[in-house]
Amino acid sequence: MKRKALALLSGGLDSTLAVKLMLDLGIDVEALNFTSPFCTCTGKNAGCKSEAVRVAEEFQIPIKVMSKGLDYLEVVRNPRHGYGKGINPCIDCRIYLLRKAKEYMAESGADFVFTGEVLGQRPMSQRRDAMRVIERESGLEDLLLRPLSAHFLPPTLPEREGWIDREKLLAIRGRSRKDQIQLADEMDVRNYPCPAGGCLLTELSFVPKVRDIFDHSDELKLRDCRLLKIGRHFRIGARTKVIIGRNEADNNLLENVMQTGETAITWMDGNTPAGVIIGDQDPAGIGLAARILLRYTKAEQSGACRVKVRRNGAEEIITVANDLNETAVTPYLIA
Structure with a gap:
């Protein structure tokens, strides 16, 4: 047999x-x-x-x-x-x-x-x-x-x-x-x-990202874990995170995976990484996310910059200061 x-x-x-x-x-x-x-x-x-x-x-x-x-x-x-x-x-x-x-x-x-x-x-x-x-x-x-x-x-x-x-x-x-x-x-x-x-999960640099999900999620979601492979992650609120692309591939992925209720941010006046805000949204958080985004552009330091904010099909332009240097951004950076 x-x-x-x-x-x-x-x-x-x-x-x-x-x-x-x-x-x-x-x-x-x-x-x-x-x-x-x-x-x-x-x-x-x-x-x-x-x-x-x-x-x-x-x-x-x-x-x-x-x-x-x-x-x-x-x-x-x-x-x-x-x-x-x-x-x-x-x-x-x-x-x-x-x-x-x-x-x-x-x-x-x-x-x-x-x-x-x-x-x-x-x-x-x-x-x-x-x-x-x-x-x-x-x-x-x-x-x-x-x-x-x-x-x-x-x-x-x-x-x-x-x-x-x-x-x-x-x-x-x-x-x-x-x-x-x-x-x-x-x-x-x-x-x-x-x-x-x-x-x-064996990579030490990846541990903070996973821990952050465990510490700030009411319920675990597979999508949250898949997103960990894309871009830089910043914790800007107990239930709010912004992901900023490292390169064009990341930017395209973020655009494709963005869901209803999430917010896309881009610098209006030059080449820029893409950013997506996930979780709870409010004007202060969006402003902070935009300032973090500008840190990774070639925008003039300390100048006022225009950032496009897109959510649920609606767009607006906000003006924020490019006033965060690497030291100021680091406390928000997960990995």
Whole structure:
């Protein structure tokens, strides 16, 4: 009887190799890919979702893409197993993903789950003790196979029952990807744009932005987290924030994501970054946001400047002083 397994497929090197290995061993594979507002894994003009879909199409296997939802944001805010060096709840994140995979097993008809995890590769979630915790708390104990490091781990049910030939599984560990790159050549696996993956939650510079959302939101929203990737963020009120583009790409993104009730601001008399005010709005806050915006233009210092204010289809021109230098702006800057 041919067995079926669910693969956690990011589109990166390790998970791609794991899928190829299992297919070569005669396992029927379906892939799961999880999207997150905190992912930094990008190839040429594509993110992890696109890479995972590309890999699935190349291997001719079905793939289901799931979004990490609001329940995931609660995991980030209150992780049971704590954070890594940033605000990354890596152990809780793996448990979250694998619980979702377990829930999907019955629908897909899969017999077990496998991942591209490598023992010792990631300092928080891929330690031996952490792996055991993840297996137990995800509900996948004995049904979670890590084929790239299988020989360093106890045999799982699929191995003991002969669904998988354990002797054909691998013994890779550690942070170097030399073995994986060599294996990719041997298995004719090409075009892996994201060998290491990445998560903004591990970046120390990103921590203040996430903390600011947790501290100033009545309810968490995925959109608020997605916006963290765009521009400079300034907290100008308990429920008011302004985002100012760093470049033309940011300016275009801010224009495209702006919602009803939010305010766009631009300097009238020269090239300027775009600004969007989010949250509670009042004339004083709009004036402060405009002054912060002018700090990042070539407007004459201390001069009076015209700023276009656009909200809900209506426009007006306000005049504010360009009187904030870097020192004055810094207390408002989140990151």
